[in-house]
Amino acid sequence: MDVRDKLTVLADAAKYDASCASSGSKTTRPGSTIGSTEGMGICHSYTPDGRCVSLLKILLTNYCIYDCQYCVNRISSDTPRARFTVDEVVSLTMEFYKRNYIEGLFLSSGIIQTSDYTMEQLISVAKKLRTEQRYGGYIHLKTIPNASQSLIEEAGLWADRLSVNIELPTEGDLYKLAPEKRKPQIEGAMAGIRDKIDETKQEQKAGFKPPRFTPAGQSTQMIVGATDTPDVEVLKTASQLYSLQNLRRVYYSAYSPIPHADARLPGQSPPLVREHRLYQADWLIRFYGFDANEIVAEADQNLSLDIDPKLAWALANRHYFPVDVNKSSREELLRVPGIGARNVKRILNIRRFQSLASGDMKKLRVAWNRAKFFVLTADHNPALLNLDKLDLRSKAKPKTKQLLLFDAASSALSGEV
Amino acid sequence: MQSIHVETFDDWRDAARRLLASGVSPTDVQWIGGAERSLFDDAPSPTAAGLGGEGTTPSVPKAFLELARYVACHRESGRWSLLYRMLWRLTHGEPHLLQVTTDDDVHQLTLMRKGVSRDIHKMKAFVRFRKLETGGAEEQFIAWHRPDHRIVRLAAPFFARRFSGMHWSILTPDESVTWDQTSLHYGHGVPVSEAPDEDALEDLWKAYYASIFNPARVKVAAMKREMPVRHWPTLPEATLIDDLLRQAPARADAMIQTNEGFAETAAHFMPEHGDLVSLRLAAATCRACSLHQCATQTVFGEGSPLARIVLVGEQPGDREDIEGHPFVGPAGKLLDEALEHAGIDRRDVYITNVVKHFKFRETETPRGKRRLHQKPDSREIYACRPWLEAELAAIGPQVVVCLGATAAQPLFGRDFGITKDRGKVMRTDWCDSTIATWHPAAILRMQDAVRQAQMRTQLVDDLASVK
């Protein structure tokens, strides 16, 4: 099998992974001659699925001894198999990078032989890139479940980011769909990385120069929609990971139909809107001070699909409004639907010098169609009369389905609302 | 009314400084900015922090200078007068003006700056280097790119940082820049016809692009917004987009339709207690895959519950299926002999199979019906694997010997090759010493007598090695 065929198989196998970002790392590796990481990652291309291509995202191999049902690479699937050599991945990364096709490498792998053996292979790719090729670009390694702590620590020396996939929202889901994986083991691996990051930071604070360890932190991915676990559980798991494991990002991946799907899973198109709502809710938890429990208002414990979670929260908590754009606090402003964090900052700046009327709000490009029902401005805001009306929900929600999807695409990965 | 001709940010800054010092109001200046000459005759000086260096004019916020530096690269001809009006207002009673983003002038400048920043970002993203086949020792890379604004000098330092160990040039219609691994050199604009038009690697890149696209999630509008169509001509992968979109619905359908495997695995038939007796009883009722339908009975593992060694075969054969015990046919005979030669007592080991039901095809022969052994496929092996795992968990052996590739596959993975990996002691998730050797049936089937004898010896040696 030549490299092109392997690339076809092993990129195809990686396309279900949602994580793409290469941001968060801003360091120059001493001695590197090709490659830099500059804080914000760059998307070098987009595919017709609206997702960006910023990294060479491939598997080292899609052979696997595990049998996770949601995974196309599970051992019992008839999908075509391939395996890259370490040198092949190194050379592909360098050649793609030099042509400015990519921002870095995102390497993951099926498990072959043992977890440690597989992890060692991933490490040798990263190590070769850094030491032999003097490559300073971004590297994200997906750690292998059950790999030993010493290997994970070594991986962190070469990689910018490590991720341990939580895979599924709850222990029960794991039991059902990924019987070989266990939540305590997964969280144990995350804790190992977190401890090492903390240790490195403390040494830096104390004035030492410890070897760099995953400067871009760790992330995880969760598959959503493969089981009927409701959003509130998904978000609770995510908030726990943010607070306990100090994760930089949780990626939600709508369960996508996979070829050679296990008969135990339903064939269906991925619930993209749901995925998008989760990103929005996640954003509210991380940057807006919301709690997982208060965001999910529906009786079935899922996020509403037709309106964004901030609007849903506002509709359920009308007593909180109106918020006065010229007087209210930052925290209060952050809870207004349609006003994002950046605009809150702008509003606070501007109102030191002049007061804001509804026309100003439109100029700031807040989503006035949503915000207008909830704010007091310097001028008369007639929309505010609807705040206590029963039909506010239908008035405030986006008019067409099309709009919804458009909206969904725009912030699909950031989730900012 | 004065007419002032400016080309570059530096021109403008000098002129603005003079005008401001003499109190010339914005309404009394007409700015003429030619767009045809090269924008920068010399590099912008990055250290300039204030307009009023000599104390003749009041200084302005640093943020304004930065804003102006960006706006100066915009193609909009009104930029110079807008910048001067802004400067005037900042120094005439509105020092905080930049914060008031709702102000019309600020708003317009912000939009222009955004346009320039976005263009710089797109340049960083969409420049595609092509390697020149020079044959020289040093690799040479050239890209042709068409930015909206005159941003080459703002973007070039990024490329110098990122590709410092490479010789490269970026050509645009207005200006070009070259990096020689030490410094940046700017030159004239270059038409696309003078740029190299291929690179051997583009084929691989396209293969990657096509494979990483998930046809189950088409979102064309999102793609176009982030990757404007006007950049497509310089992106090799863009030629694939039409085809990918055309095939997407059918591919997504096919993905949804190709189900495989069984609705259940042996895990669904697990007894509450994991001891060998309970396991054996439960396995007798297993219906996880379709093999139970034609086979006579489940053939579970047998042997010492305290065994140090567990032998794992492929599946029961014709005789085993009828008698209900593993390895009792011709292959079992051969295994017995090999064990004896290796000095292992069969009563001390535990013998089982990865698949517990006989899989066969029935054929008519002149002497009646015959059941022809068939290899279990991967789905059957994995439906059945929980039984094997439960047996190993109950026994906790020190050594697991896989007989043949089919038996090795569930423990070592599918890239396991019996010819290359036979006899190696490896660690797996199930047992620290796991080893694979020939299946006795494979030895029996071997036509070549010399080879057969050799395989026999190897089987005995491998068994002896783990004794």
Ligand code: SF4
């Ligand atoms: S072969 Fe295994 S999984 Fe299939 S029915 Fe028999 S015991 Fe169950």
